[in-house]
Amino acid sequence: MQLRRVRCSWAVDKLKLVTDYVYASGGARKKYLRTGAAYIDPFCSSGRSLIRGTNNFIDGSPIAAFKRAAQSAGRFTSIDISDGDEELLVAATKRLTALSAPVRPVAGPASEAIPKIVRNLDQYGLHLAFLDPYNLAALSFDLFEDLAKLKHVDVIAHVSVSDLQRNADRYADEDYEQFDRFAPGWRGKVSTDVSKAAFRAAILKYWRDKVTALGLPQARHWELIRGHQGQRLYWLILLARHDLAHDLWAKVSSAAKSPTFDF
DSSP states (O other): OOOOEEEOTHHHHHHHHHHHHHHHTHHHHHTTTTTOOEEEETTOTTSEEEETTSSOEEEOHHHHHHHHHHTSSSOOSEEEEOOSSHHHHHHHHHHHHHTTOOEEEOOSOHHHHHHHHHHHSOTTSEEEEEEOOSSTTTSOHHHHHHHTTSSEEEEEEEEEHHHHHHHHHHHTSTTOOHHHHHSTTGGGTSOSSSOHHHHHHHHHHHHHHHHHHTTOOBOSOOEEEEOTTSOEEEEEEEEESSHHHHHHHHHHTTTTSOOOOOO
């Protein structure tokens, strides 16, 4: 299989945090093997990536998570994946099948696949969703609404700082729907008659409050992933109802201090 995504070196940092959390949560997951302990990845890509500027390949997120869970106290009972690109989904499915992973692919973009995945799961199981989109618009709010229907779900979400910084002015235009998908209803709540930094911070706060209102409290620490020149790329955020999830996140992330949202 030749399909692959070219990633930058910071993808390794992202995967390490996700898989460290997968390993740390194995003990809790072990208690839910009868009701189900799914790994959910609606942006699964091909399951393999080439690090840009090198000859080094790394596992994609669903394969890395499956392998790390197998080393922990509790495996995943299913690997539920989707991708808007059917070829990438097929490639990831083949790679997981070759590892004898309990993979369950669902075709289509995340907004179409997640409702189907959620309906397939026992809502009383303990599930982990990794949302790793390519931009803010792909991190649509309906994904969180559907995942929140599960009683015990941990969500690790990638929120793009760089997209927010570069494109906030453009996304605020009525001709664009990126913010409407990411944070629906924002136009009636967030003023655009402020500085760029204040506007970006307000959009993010509005989104945070909406997610919290779904019953998905955010971990105090947002992990900031930086590029090779120190530029801020994105946050990895944990959303979870149980205190244990927040304790585990604090142990595996660099939670020395709370994040700042200055732009």
